[in-house]
Amino acid sequence: MNISRHLKIRASGKYLPDKCILSSELEEKLGLPRGWSLKYSGVRERRHVEEESNADLAVGALKQALQRAQLNLGDIDLVINASATFDYILPFQAAFILESFPLKKHQSIAAMDINSSCLSFISALEVANSLLQNEQYQRIAIVSAEVSSKGLNPDDAECMTLFGDGAAAFILEKGSSSDIEVCKSGIKTYPEGFHYSIIKGGGNKYFFKDYTYDPLLHSFSMQGKKLLRLVKRKIPEFFDSFFKDESFGINDVDILIPHQASKAGLTIFQSLYPDFKGLVYSHLETHGNCISASIPMCFHEVLEKGMIQKEQHCLLSGTAAGLAIGGLLLKF
Amino acid sequence: MNISRHLKIRASGKYLPDKCILSSELEEKLGLPRGWSLKYSGVRERRHVEEESNADLAVGALKQALQRAQLNLGDIDLVINASATFDYILPFQAAFILESFPLKKHQSIAAMDINSSCLSFISALEVANSLLQNEQYQRIAIVSAEVSSKGLNPDDAECMTLFGDGAAAFILEKGSSSDIEVCKSGIKTYPEGFHYSIIKGGGNKYFFKDYTYDPLLHSFSMQGKKLLRLVKRKIPEFFDSFFKDESFGINDVDILIPHQASKAGLTIFQSLYPDFKGLVYSHLETHGNCISASIPMCFHEVLEKGMIQKEQHCLLSGTAAGLAIGGLLLKF
Numbered sequence: 129m130n131i132s133r134h135l136k137i138r139a140s141g142k143y144l145p146d147k148c149i150l151s152s153e154l155e156e157k158l159g160l161p162r163g164w165s166l167k168y169s170g171v172r173e174r175r176h177v178e179e180e181s182n183a184d185l186a187v188g189a190l191k192q193a194l195q196r197a198q199l200n201l202g203d204i205d206l207v208i209n210a211s212a213t214f215d216y217i218l219p220f221q222a223a224f225i226l227e228s229f230p231l232k233k234h235q236s237i238a239a240m241d242i243n244s245s246c247l248s249f250i251s252a253l254e255v256a257n258s259l260l261q262n263e264q265y266q267r268i269a270i271v272s273a274e275v276s277s278k279g280l281n282p283d284d285a286e287c288m289t290l291f292g293d294g295a296a297a298f299i300l301e302k303g304s305s306s307d308i309e310v311c312k313s314g315i316k317t318y319p320e321g322f323h324y325s326i327i328k329g330g331g332n333k334y335f336f337k338d339y340t341y342d343p344l345l346h347s348f349s350m351q352g353k354k355l356l357r358l359v360k361r362k363i364p365e366f367f368d369s370f371f372k373d374e375s376f377g378i379n380d381v382d383i384l385i386p387h388q389a390s391k392a393g394l395t396i397f398q399s400l401y402p403d404f405k406g407l408v409y410s411h412l413e414t415h416g417n418c419i420s421a422s423i424p425m426c427f428h429e430v431l432e433k434g435m436i437q438k439e440q441h442c443l444l445s446g447t448a449a450g451l452a453i454g455g456l457l458l459k460f
Numbered sequence: 461m462n463i464s465r466h467l468k469i470r471a472s473g474k475y476l477p478d479k480c481i482l483s484s485e486l487e488e489k490l491g492l493p494r495g496w497s498l499k500y501s502g503v504r505e506r507r508h509v510e511e512e513s514n515a516d517l518a519v520g521a522l523k524q525a526l527q528r529a530q531l532n533l534g535d536i537d538l539v540i541n542a543s544a545t546f547d548y549i550l551p552f553q554a555a556f557i558l559e560s561f562p563l564k565k566h567q568s569i570a571a572m573d574i575n576s577s578c579l580s581f582i583s584a585l586e587v588a589n590s591l592l593q594n595e596q597y598q599r600i601a602i603v604s605a606e607v608s609s610k611g612l613n614p615d616d617a618e619c620m621t622l623f624g625d626g627a628a629a630f631i632l633e634k635g636s637s638s639d640i641e642v643c644k645s646g647i648k649t650y651p652e653g654f655h656y657s658i659i660k661g662g663g664n665k666y667f668f669k670d671y672t673y674d675p676l677l678h679s680f681s682m683q684g685k686k687l688l689r690l691v692k693r694k695i696p697e698f699f700d701s702f703f704k705d706e707s708f709g710i711n712d713v714d715i716l717i718p719h720q721a722s723k724a725g726l727t728i729f730q731s732l733y734p735d736f737k738g739l740v741y742s743h744l745e746t747h748g749n750c751i752s753a754s755i756p757m758c759f760h761e762v763l764e765k766g767m768i769q770k771e772q773h774c775l776l777s778g779t780a781a782g783l784a785i786g787g788l789l790l791k792f
Contacts, residue, residue: 219657333547
């Protein structure tokens with residue numbers, strides 16, 4: 129079917145909590161040598177919430193995007209929360225974002241959560257584009273807001289130095305031929321890696337009634353080496369399938385915006401694709417891994433800085449707990 | 461835009477855990493008069509899991525749907541988990557459903573979670589239909605699987621007698637003109653009702669590190685009267701807007717498949733629309749409220765029983781924690 133796949137980004141926004149945690153502070157606390165975090169995790173500083181909720185971060189990012197678009201919340205038809213962490217088990221987080229927004233009493237907007245862990249923004253962008261093309265909705269806001277800092281094991285140096293908190297929001301409309309073209313999107317799940325990055329406790333499997341709080345059970349845990357080995361094997365398989373029917377391959381991409389998984393994660397791409405000549409954008413050093421908020425925060429920065437030229441191809445891509453690998457290719 | 465909105469339901473499936481809890485047992489435990497549950501909650505019996513996970517229920521329903529469609533899991537392009545409860549905080553639940561499926565090693569299917577609490581199936585069906593119409597995917601499975609029983613306060617008679625566990629799965633393809641037509645879908649969120657039905661603890665807001673298990677905090681709690689009052693006010697507003705541009709109204713619907721919220725919730729519809737002549741399907745008495753699984757389980761039963769005739773209109777609709785109200789209108 130001949131469907132226009134042009135998408136208009138009306139505006140985007142970003143929000144970080146105020147509290148900045150320097151790696152040097154963490155290294156002192158954890159008894160690590162000075163410079164360990166930057167060397168191994170790739171992170172010099174990151175933000176952590178103090179009193180703020182996930183929804184507070186989401187509202188911060190969404191407000192900025194709305195201001196820049198000169199719109200009000202009431203001008204949005206659908207709010208998609210595309211995040212892995214949340215404030216309440218029930219109701220869904222998008223409802224709490226609306227509840228946390230000023231002047232909420234007057235709103236009756238459609239809302240839903242979409243979650244594919246670190247790739248939630250890519251899943252949501254795929255869905256939003258489809259709903260806009262079908263004119264099911266006229267204007268959609270996607271918000272990714274992550275509080276990773278609560279779910280970290282304070283004794284786990286690798287995770288403590290890697291993760292940060294933050295949020296980004298995008299306001300989208302169906303575009304015309306002069307707007308961005310969504311060339312391709314796709315996600316694959318490789319469940320053999322399910323247990324390699326996980327928060328075991330807190331759901332129905334290890335229900336909190338039956339398991340009292342234990343940082344080993346209720347924090348994010350990662351089997352880093354096994355995960356990296358699987359990722360290394362699956363990435364070429366994923367991209368081979370992703371670009372199969374396209375007239376060009378990954379080396380023709382101008383700007384890659386990868387999920388800021390870790391220093392090792394970012395290095396894998398470069399080792400697998402040594403001929404890649406495009407720009408690989410990263411803010412890992414100053415933000416850490418902000419789960420699903422990493423890709424849209426980086427995308428927001430790239431747009432802010434005017435780094436993408438007309439006709440250029442931009443690929444949002446990454447890995448996620450699941451294990452999932454995903455990509456979304458845009459032509460500007 | 462003139463888009464075909466015809467949808468083919470290849471097959472559906474349903475799965476219930478074995479353990480049946482009679483209301484008479486609960487009434488004895490809770491010191492309630494015999495018959496209280498049926499009278500006030502509308503429930504005579506419901507199923508509760510013993511050892512089963514959310515994913516086990518999901519796999520049970522999905523296996524039945526696949527068998528009936530004479531398909532394998534590998535024939536599915538995208539698995540959407542459309543549920544409110546889950547086994548793990550991270551990764552997302554759809555990945556765990558794939559992990560729990562036999563022969564998982566060979567799969568690399570796209571997967572995501574969609575959550576709008578009790579209306580998750582409606583949100584997922586809206587999204588799946590859009591993705592199929594745009595030929596982004598050829599065949600999508602939606603699975604709603606809920607374990608409500610773990611999140612109940614054992615001293616809360618109203619909730620203990622109301623909720624059940626269960627799952628349903630639908631396999632969908634883009635249809636032709638002889639298939640079902642998706643006439644209309646929509647969800648509205650009214651965040652003023654956010655706190656009326658909630659599980660407070662377990663997310664980042666009341667993080668389990670800071671709040672030890674307390675049935676009052678970590679169970680589902682409902683301000684029933686406030687919720688019903690708000691629902692009563694918002695339902696007419698919702699349906700007025702839903703049917704605004706249609707050539708017919710709610711009284712022209714042949715079969716209503718409502719979320720099995722509660723006896724009082726089902727009564728509201730009848731009191732608001734006394735002229736409604738269509739069939740209102742309910743299995744509340746034998747299943748209880750199974751959160752997001754209620755609507756697709758009822759829909760599956762209605763299809764199984766051949767209750768919908770060609771040319772008839774079927775409306776899936778309900779309320780959800782959020783507060784959200786949603787509907788999806790199908791013409792057979």
